[in-house]
Amino acid sequence: MVSIADLNNTNWVQWCPGCGDFGILIALKGALVKLGIEPHQTVVVSGIGCAGKLPHYIRTYGFEGIHGRVLPAASAINMANDRLTVVGVGGDGDGYGIGMGHFIHAMRRNYDIAYIVHNNEIYGLTTGQTSPTTKKGVKTKSTPHGNIETEVNPIMLALASGATFVARGYSGDIPHLTSLIAEGIAHRGFALIDVLQPCVTWRKDLPYELYQKMVYKLEKEGHDPSSFEAAIKKAQETERWPIGVFYKTQKPIYTDDIPFIKEEPLVKHDISNVDISKFIEEFM
Ligand SMILES: Cc1ncc(C[n+]2csc(CCOP(=O)(O)OP(=O)(O)O)c2C)c(N)n1
Ligand SMILES: [Mg+2]
Structure with missing residues (x-):
C-alpha cells in the first residue's frame, strides 16, 4: 500500500505562498496513491520554470532537464523502460513555447506518458513575461501596452495532433484534478492534463x-468524451472554462510497433556481447 507519506520528502518548497503549483503537487501524489503505484516505479520529468521544480518535492525518481525538453527526456525514459510510470510536468512556456515541437510529435506518436502542464498563462520563474497562453490584450512585464499576440489553445492543438487523452484540470479543485491525473496516468498512450493554475x-x-x-465540469453537463466533434466544440469555449476529460480514445502506442521493446524492456536486454567500440571511436 502506498501512502502520501511515502511520496513526501523534506525539501524546502520554493513556490510562492498560495501558488497553484501546490494543488498540482498534492493531486499528483493523490493520483499515485489512488493507483497504488510505488515511488520506485515512477519517474517525474520536468523542464525549467516554477513548474519545473516539482520533481524536487516528490519522493519518486525524478529528472529536471532543460527548458522545453520535458517530452524528449520523458519519452526516452519510457522507451528505455516501459514498465515505469512516466509523468512529465512543466509550464505553459516550457511546453507550449520552446517545447512546442516536441509536444506535437509526442502526441502523434502516442508515447505512453502522462503530461501535466501548469498553465498559469505567464512565465513565472523569470518574473512575469507573456507566455504562449497569455490572452490577447493582457498587460505583463514584457507587454506593458497589452499583449498583441493571439494565444495558443492547447486543447485544440492536442486534439489536432492526435492525442488520445485530452483533459483540463484546475489546481483549485484538488479532488477533481486528482481523478483526472489518475485517469491520465492509467490511460494507455499520451495523456495531456492541462491545468489552470493561478499565479498569485x-x-x-x-x-x-x-x-x-x-470553471465548470464537463461531466456535469453531459459531455461525451468519446466524441471528437463534441471535444472540438468544447475546446473552443471561452465564455466559461470547461474542466474534465474533453476526449479519450484508444490507439496503438509507439512501442507497440517495436517488437524487441514489447517483449522485454530495453534496460533488460543483454548487451554484454555487443561490441560498441567502433561506434564510440567514430564519435571521439
Ligand atoms: C533555453 C532557455 N531559454 C530561456 C530560459 C529562461 N527561462 C527559464 S524558465 C522560463 C519560462 C518559465 O515559464 P513557464 O514554462 O510557463 O513556467 P512557470 O515558471 O510559469 O511555471 C524561461 C523563459 C531558459 N532557462 N532556457
Ligand atoms: Mg507559466
Missing part, C-alpha cells in the same frame, strides 16, 4: 475568485 504573484488579474466563477 505575476497574474494578479487572474485570481482564484475568477477561476472559481468561470
Whole structure:
C-alpha cells in the first residue's frame, strides 16, 4: 500500500505562498496513491520554470532537464523502460513555447506518458513575461501596452495532433484534478492534463475568485468524451472554462510497433556481447 507519506520528502518548497503549483503537487501524489503505484516505479520529468521544480518535492525518481525538453527526456525514459510510470510536468512556456515541437510529435506518436502542464498563462520563474497562453490584450512585464499576440489553445492543438487523452484540470479543485491525473496516468498512450493554475504573484488579474466563477465540469453537463466533434466544440469555449476529460480514445502506442521493446524492456536486454567500440571511436 502506498501512502502520501511515502511520496513526501523534506525539501524546502520554493513556490510562492498560495501558488497553484501546490494543488498540482498534492493531486499528483493523490493520483499515485489512488493507483497504488510505488515511488520506485515512477519517474517525474520536468523542464525549467516554477513548474519545473516539482520533481524536487516528490519522493519518486525524478529528472529536471532543460527548458522545453520535458517530452524528449520523458519519452526516452519510457522507451528505455516501459514498465515505469512516466509523468512529465512543466509550464505553459516550457511546453507550449520552446517545447512546442516536441509536444506535437509526442502526441502523434502516442508515447505512453502522462503530461501535466501548469498553465498559469505567464512565465513565472523569470518574473512575469507573456507566455504562449497569455490572452490577447493582457498587460505583463514584457507587454506593458497589452499583449498583441493571439494565444495558443492547447486543447485544440492536442486534439489536432492526435492525442488520445485530452483533459483540463484546475489546481483549485484538488479532488477533481486528482481523478483526472489518475485517469491520465492509467490511460494507455499520451495523456495531456492541462491545468489552470493561478499565479498569485505575476497574474494578479487572474485570481482564484475568477477561476472559481468561470470553471465548470464537463461531466456535469453531459459531455461525451468519446466524441471528437463534441471535444472540438468544447475546446473552443471561452465564455466559461470547461474542466474534465474533453476526449479519450484508444490507439496503438509507439512501442507497440517495436517488437524487441514489447517483449522485454530495453534496460533488460543483454548487451554484454555487443561490441560498441567502433561506434564510440567514430564519435571521439
Ligand atoms: C533555453 C532557455 N531559454 C530561456 C530560459 C529562461 N527561462 C527559464 S524558465 C522560463 C519560462 C518559465 O515559464 P513557464 O514554462 O510557463 O513556467 P512557470 O515558471 O510559469 O511555471 C524561461 C523563459 C531558459 N532557462 N532556457
Ligand atoms: Mg507559466
